[in-house]
Amino acid sequence: MARERRPALITDAAENPEKELRRREIRYVAMMLTRAACLVGGAVLVSTKPPLWPLWVLLCVVGMVLLPWLAVIIANDRPPKSKAERLQDAQKRQPPPPPALPSVREQKIIDHDGVEHG
16 A cells, blocks of 8 residues: 655745735635625525525625635735744844954043043
8 A cells, every 4th residue: 555655845835826825816716716706696585585585695605705814815915934934033023142352442542641532
């Protein structure tokens, strides 16, 4: 019996952009088909008027209104950040480390006459 083995991920490279786009398109179309099903279901419910039909029609209307908005939000969402990207963001948010040597302060120079300069 052959077992399917997944290849080990050895890089931090991003996913193939064509694959990512295709996955987002499929998700969008699935949500729009669900919206169309809500529309057809709502029409069938109004024409047959089963028990509690106003509640079911209300749910269908909510689905028809919210699904396009959600579909666009989800379709435009970027993939999750990689471990390297999260580490880079965390480093940007940290304050820079203090300098290893103290900063050069203004030094007073006193000449042989006792006059202070600087």
